[in-house]
Amino acid sequence: MTFILLLYGPFFYKILTSEGRPMKIDFFRKQYSTSEILYHYIDYTGKLILDFLEAIGKSGMFLIKSIIGLFQCGCKVKNVSEQMLFIGVKSSFIIILTGVFTGMVLALQGYYSLSKFGATALLGPAVALTLIRELGPVLTALMVVARAGSALTAEIGTMRVTEQIDAIEIMGIDPFSYLIMPNMVAAIIAFPLLTAIFDVVGVWGGCLVAVQLLNLSMGSYFGEMSSYVEMSDITNGIIKSVIFAVIVLWICLYMGFYTKGGAKGVSTSTTRAVVFSAVHIFMWDYLLTSILGY
């Protein structure tokens, strides 16, 4: 109980004393009647529900517009390649780094588990399958959210609050095709490529640990891999990464595009973009795994 009070106390205090509502509830200054408090909470809840419904509608329209835009191919190659550089090329170092360590830790943990069943010869396929089917697309998407997604939200959010997007609109340019679509297209190309890099370096990272630390031969690590890893595993991983690209960019760009307020608004949008993207990646990962087969 003390723990809950300590953790959530400031949150409840903020709600009770929230400003900007039709009526400010401040128990330290004035006594309010039960009906006034009830009115405040009904009003507050109603506003939250309306805001939530509006956000769902707006973000849904944003996604539909993005998907239609993908088929219209209205953005310039130069703009797409600029964003490819930002989302893809500049993320590759962090992807390689995380890929190597993920492969290494998978090899260590896998060896521990497999040795209990006397199946250490299957370490290579186990590492490869885990990376290709699951960890490659998920961790790549998470790393790109952390590096590029958050930056995109902050950049577009800043453009919104400093009237740069208004300026683009007034010039007669559609901000959607100029700002949003090149990022979307670039991400759809970059995500599967980055995932492939992650998978390959992860497998080699696992190999490093298996051969140097666990004294397995390279032959036994790679030997069974081709018989256990099928083309469908690779295809599923690629499909996942493309869907993650659309989801991540949808959330990050939507949050930036509809940023309100000044610096505080930009920071809120960026935090929300990262948190929502991460949650969506895990949710969609489960859904896709169950749809694509396991």
Added chain:
Amino acid sequence: MEPVIRAINLHKTFNGQKVLNGFTLSVRKGQLCAIIGQSGIGKSVFLKHLVGLMKPDQGQIFINGQEITNMNNKELSVIRRKFGYVFQNGALLDSRTLFDNVALPLREVLRLKESEVRERVVNELEKVGLGDAIWKYPSELSGGMIRRAGLARALVMNPEIILFDEPTTGLDPIISRTILKHIRQLHRKLRFTGVLITHQIPQAFDIVQRVAMIYKGKAAVIETPDNIMQCTHPVACQFIHGRLDGPIKEDYF
């Protein structure tokens, strides 16, 4: 003759606060009209209505006789090509050089050849005295340079109508005067129709033909600069002379 800009009985409310409350204004072809009024009274909101960035709760806006109030984004983007807009803070794209900022509408809207884009951009930037800063980024420019760059970007499409949202705010008196002088020269040369929001009183009155003062959401006074300076209207008189006593007091403090 049909006015180029005609706003009739505009109403706009934000979070229960009425900002425009029956605002009506017409600007004839080739006329430069100043809008003055207290800070936060709705001057920039009015300009954003003119380009369709905001929709009025009630009322109509006509540009060259065409009603824009109910237009969709596609129709608005055609109308917007008639406009140049000089923002209060420049609103230049930070990730682009000055050249790319000014070239943006030429590349994206007119889709001109790169050689033509280069010629027009350099020409426009030289006109505003930024010929040496072409490859600089907005973060490397001073406040005055940013405003001039914003002016160059607004002019590069040869617009019929130019809207100036406080182009001299926050600048020193000499740079402010230089920018106003520049606007006057351009207006004499190009004869565009314009709306200028300004607090630069009375300097800005030298370059405009009419002055409208927003008060309580309405165009309380619409006069020539000379008439407004003669203090015939108490609200305008108090505002332009910055007097503490008068009808504005209760709202201001």
